[in-house]
Amino acid sequence: MTTVLQCSALGWAVKGRAIVADVDLHLQQGETLGLIGPNGSGKSTLLKLLSGIRRPCSGQVQLHGKPLASLSRRDVARQVAFVEQQADTGDAVTVRDAVELGRTPWLSALQPWSSEDQRIVDQALADVDMAQMPERAWSTLSGGERQRVHIARALAQKPQILLLDEPTNHLDIQHQLSILNLVRALPVTTLIALHDLNQALQCDRLGVMERGRLVALGTPAEVLTTERLRDTFGVRGRYLVDPEDGARVLRFQPI
Ligand SMILES: Nc1ncnc2c1ncn2[C@@H]1O[C@H](COP(=O)(O)OP(=O)(O)OP(=O)(O)O)[C@@H](O)[C@H]1O
Numbered sequence: 389m390t391t392v393l394q395c396s397a398l399g400w401a402v403k404g405r406a407i408v409a410d411v412d413l414h415l416q417q418g419e420t421l422g423l424i425g426p427n428g429s430g431k432s433t434l435l436k437l438l439s440g441i442r443r444p445c446s447g448q449v450q451l452h453g454k455p456l457a458s459l460s461r462r463d464v465a466r467q468v469a470f471v472e473q474q475a476d477t478g479d480a481v482t483v484r485d486a487v488e489l490g491r492t493p494w495l496s497a498l499q500p501w502s503s504e505d506q507r508i509v510d511q512a513l514a515d516v517d518m519a520q521m522p523e524r525a526w527s528t529l530s531g532g533e534r535q536r537v538h539i540a541r542a543l544a545q546k547p548q549i550l551l552l553d554e555p556t557n558h559l560d561i562q563h564q565l566s567i568l569n570l571v572r573a574l575p576v577t578t579l580i581a582l583h584d585l586n587q588a589l590q591c592d593r594l595g596v597m598e599r600g601r602l603v604a605l606g607t608p609a610e611v612l613t614t615e616r617l618r619d620t621f622g623v624r625g626r627y628l629v630d631p632e633d634g635a636r637v638l639r640f641q642p643i
Pocket residue numbers: 402407425426427428429430431432433434597
């Protein structure tokens with residue numbers, strides 16, 4: 389197994405309060421690792437630290453064995469794409485402009501915009517089902533359409549690693565499923581913060597954040613136990629079996 393992104397003893401604090409503390413995580417090439425945890429447990433902050441947009445107060449992030457802090461933003465952006473929660477984009481841009489921004493790390497005076505860049509942008513728009521409105525102004529998009537454009541921008545970056553912070557937030561059920569299936573089918577390594585624990589069950593591995601710490605890491609079956617659902621999430625969870633295909637589905641009730 390090849391580790392593509394890793395962190396050790398990673399921490400971030402604000403005004404003396406630890407928001408992320410002592411996190412060790414190795415992201416293996418090709419896996420989809422789900423990050424779950426209650427509101428405020430540090431998932432978004434951990435993703436920001438791993439993407440390099442936030443500097444750790446302690447510990448280190450390494451990308452392919454090199455300290456993230458030693459790499460240029462451009463080098464990082466060629467390898468890692470991050471879809472933030474509540475990300476915004478300037479009002480005057482169109483859908484196509486926003487997705488074309490994903491090509492920025494690959495362009496230079498020697499490598500100007502080419503038909504290959506155009507093809508990649510068209511494919512990314514098609515992948516998120518936004519190819520029908522490339523000229524629409526960003527300001528006129530719905531929340532779910534904006535989210536899909538952000539994902540297309542990340543896909544256009546052609547990263548090896550995708551960091552996604554609640555990417556299905558705002559999406560209708562059809563687009564939730566198609567985006568998750570798309571991400572799983574891509575030949576990339578993905579770290580994805582999720583709230584829907586039934587969607588989390590589809591990941592290769594899950595990490596659980598609780599009060600800034602990574603308190604469990606393993607396969608969904610190892611991690612999403614009834615004890616964990618009670619202790620970390622404060623709910624009673626029961627597995628039901630879909631008679632059609634034998635899949636396990638979680639049902640929740642208050643404790
Ligand atoms: N810049 C900041 N200043 C002060 N507090 C912060 C800052 N950034 C994050 N926090 C706090 O850190 C905690 C963790 O936030 P974070 O957004 O990482 O959690 P999360 O697990 O992604 O939550 P959610 O599921 O609600 O999106 C929260 O209590 C948040 O209020």
